[in-house]
Amino acid sequence: xxxxxDLRGALEASEFHLVFQPQVRLDTTELTGFEALLRWKHPSRxxxxxxxxxxxxxxNGLIVPIGEWVLRTACxxxxxxxxxxxxxxxxxxxxxxxxxxxxxxxxxxxxxxxPQRLELEVTETALLDDSEATIExxxxxxxxxxxVSLDDFGVGYSSLxxxxxxxxxxxxxxxxxxxTLGESPESxxxxxxxxxxxxxxxxxxxxEGVETIEQxxxxxxxxxxxxxxxxxxxxxxxxxxxxxxETLT
Ligand code: G
Ligand code: G
Ligand code: MN
Ligand code: NA
Numbered sequence: 001x002x003x004x005x006d007l008r009g010a011l012e013a014s015e016f017h018l019v020f021q022p023q024v025r026l027d028t029t030e031l032t033g034f035e036a037l038l039r040w041k042h043p044s045r046x047x048x049x050x051x052x053x054x055x056x057x058x059x060n061g062l063i064v065p066i067g068e069w070v071l072r073t074a075c076x077x078x079x080x081x082x083x084x085x086x087x088x089x090x091x092x093x094x095x096x097x098x099x100x101x102x103x104x105x106x107x108x109x110x111x112x113x114x115p116q117r118l119e120l121e122v123t124e125t126a127l128l129d130d131s132e133a134t135i136e137x138x139x140x141x142x143x144x145x146x147x148v149s150l151d152d153f154g155v156g157y158s159s160l161x162x163x164x165x166x167x168x169x170x171x172x173x174x175x176x177x178x179x180t181l182g183e184s185p186e187s188x189x190x191x192x193x194x195x196x197x198x199x200x201x202x203x204x205x206x207x208e209g210v211e212t213i214e215q216x217x218x219x220x221x222x223x224x225x226x227x228x229x230x231x232x233x234x235x236x237x238x239x240x241x242x243x244x245x246e247t248l249t
Contacts, residue, residue, distance in 0.1 A: 004056055006042060011069055015041050018073055019235035022244055023087065023206065023228045026220050031248035033085030033119065035228065036074040037235045038066070054091065063091045068103055075111035075118060077238050082245065087119040087149065092126035095133075101140045108144070115145030121172065123151045127162050138166050149206075154190060163201060171198050173224065175209025181218045188222065195223035 010016060020034035040048045057063040071088050078086035094100055108115055120141060127134055142148055149170035150162065154177055163171075173194050180187040191207065198205035207219035210229030219227060233244055 001056075003048070003053065004060060007040075007053055007056060007060075007062055010040060010042075011065060013043075015043065016066070016069065017041070017237070018070065018077065019237055020077075020086075020241050020244075021228060021235040022233040022248055023085075023226060024232045024248065025226050026224060029248075031084060031232075031245060032226065033087060033117075034078075034241065034244075035087040035121070035235075036070065036077075036089075038070055038089075058091055058093045061093065061097075063093045064097045067091055067094045068107075071104065072107045072110065075107045075113045077241075078117060079111045079113045081241065083117070084245065085117050085119050085147070086113075087121050089121045089151065090126065092123065092128075095122075095126050095137055100137060101144070104141060104146065105144060108146075116147070119147040119149055119170070121149045121151040124153070124156055124159065124162055127165075128157070131165070135166050142167075152208075154194060160197075163197070163203070168203055170204040170206055170226075172206045172208050172228075175229070178207050178209045178215055178219060178229070179211075181215055188218070191219060191224065192222045195219075195225075198225070199223060 017039050018036045019039055020036055022031055023033045023035060024030065025032050038050050040053055042048050057066055074086050074088045108118060138148055147169040149172055150168045151172045152174045153171045154174045171194060173191055177187045177191050181191065195205045204226055205224045206226040206228055207224040208228050210216050210219060210227045210231045212231060216227065216231055232248065236244060
């Protein structure tokens with residue numbers, strides 16, 4: 001596989017960079033932080049979507065060194081920001097690799113980033129297999145002082161038992177529900193239900209993929225506590241983060 005071969009050299013060739021998307025709380029519409037998203041600029045193909053190369057990197061294990069680069073780079077970048085968080089996606093494969101907790105500890109220390117300013121986003125697929133070991137790692141991460149979010153909630157298995165097994169700080173409602181709020185009563189019911197669940201459990205609920213003012217009003221009315229989406233900002237390069245912070249605070 002040609003793409004896989006190129007992926008192997010991409011870290012060393014410095015072909016990766018991060019972009020940052022604003023996350024906003026709904027009560028005050030204040031910026032609370034940014035999600036770091038990985039971008040690969042392939043020398044001849046141009047930008048390759050993470051939706052294409054992350055599954056490949058998960059299959060061949062490259063997601064472990066790539067994920068480490070993402071975390072260290074995100075922490076180092078965020079250390080120069082004012083008091084807002086950075087959210088980093090963790091692949092399920094990283095949970096099965098040894099030394100994740102030590103790596104997170106060292107990334108925070110090296111960057112001088114207070115643990116409270118790091119949020120780790122995990123999908124429920126991380127919790128599917130080997131769940132005892134994964135829950136233990138989540139507790140160790142939480143003990144460092146970092147926050148943990150359940151990403152892409154509502155697609156996949158969406159087992160409510162995960163919410164009982166581990167005290168997530170935040171549930172991120174998958175953007176497929178937000179995108180269909182205007183035409184689907186089912187989506188409205190689902191977003192409302194997840195928001196109430198969050199409220200009862202004392203967990204923040206972020207609506208993902210909010211693109212319009214109508215969707216913003218909808219998710220606020222449904223009871224979500226935070227939003228992320230093109231309405232407040234597309235993912236932007238690190239150099240533009242300062243301007244986004246000025247605009248949104
Ligand atoms: O940024 P974009 O919407 O193109 O991302 C597509 C998918 O790739 C999303 O599901 C996102 O969570 C995932 N993704 C983006 N950056 C990272 C990363 O640094 N690590 C992991 N594991 N997934 C990422
Ligand atoms: O799966 P995860 O939530 O980690 O990935 C976030 C992905 O969603 C990123 O690839 C980002 O580019 C994309 N995204 C963020 N906001 C919006 C939005 O408002 N609309 C759409 N279509 N995609 C979005
Ligand atoms: Mn995410
Ligand atoms: Na998501």
